[in-house]
Amino acid sequence: MNLPCLRIGLIEDNDDLRDELLFFLRHKGYSVWGAASAEAFWRELHRNPVDIVLVDLGLPGEDGFSVVQYLHNLARYGVVVLTARGGEQERLRGLNLGADLFLVKPINFARLDASLRALGLRLQRGAIGLEGSPVRMDDPHGQWRLEDDGLYVIGPQGQRLALSFQEFGLLKILMRSANQIFSKEALHDLLFQHADTMEVHRIEVILSRLRGKAKVQGASLPIRSVFGKGVVFTGPVQESAARTELR
Structure with missing residues (x-):
């Protein structure tokens, strides 16, 4: 991928803003x-x-959140959200669905240019490993194993992702029942058993941190958000992790 010649697709229903962005980016x-x-x-x-x-999130017909999620599942694209919805809930949802960046309108064009170049470089590094071979932490030929001091994918690359205690606990729940969808409310109950109130945003924050850590390494965790249903771990899990009990 030649960074000065990055190929970009823009979805924006505001004609004036779309034209401005197209002119700027081509320039x-x-x-x-x-x-x-x-x-x-x-x-x-x-x-x-x-x-x-x-x-853009506020699109006619299929909305931007749906586009972000589908693009993330394809695992071939960098995704940048441009939106007037600058609330924390929208930001967390966008990042949890797989967006790489979340930029709030009015767009600072200089910042957008810098962000695109940084994202392009990160995508390039993720696609071309240190040895020039593809590196993916969700390699279907590898397996995930959860250890007390981190998360490992078993494979030729042997990547390791360090976890906090809460990240470790959440992944243990998801990996113990891989391919089963958990609502965020259920995850909250299992992870914070003694909490007095339901605070689902705590689960969203943990998921966002996990995805952020993986992206720094140019990796993609096999955790998928299913709109209206919850969260599921879709990667192959080594048997020992599936049997481990949550402490």
Whole structure:
């Protein structure tokens, strides 16, 4: 991936802002095209591949959150949210669904340019390992094993992701029942058994931290958010981790 020639797709239903962004990004040397809706974006994507997608959340038809989640599940794109919804709840939801960056309108164009270049470099490093071979922590040929001092994927690369106690506890629940969807309320009850009140945002914060740690290493944790249902660990788990009891 040649960083000055990053390919970018833009989904923005505001015609004026879309035109401004397209003009600015092309001026900066990016190869970029735009769409006014998710539906138009999916049609164009088949003809014009991209490396990074800029997504507005408030779209007509399919909303931006759905686009972010689907793109993340494809595991081939950098995803940047551009939105006027600057609340903490929206930010956490966007990051939990797989967004790499969350930028609030009005957009600082200089910051956007710097963020895109940094993300492009991170994507390049994640796709080309130190030896020039692909590195993915959710390699389907490897397995995940949870140890007391961290999370390991068993495979030729032997990557390790260090965890806090709460991150360790949450992953133990999810990995013990891999491919089972847990509501965030259920996860809260299991992880914070003695809490007086239900604070689901604590689960969202832990998930966001986990994904952030993985992204720093150019990795993708096999944890998927299922809209309206909850969270599921979809990667292959070594048997010892599945049998481990939560302490």
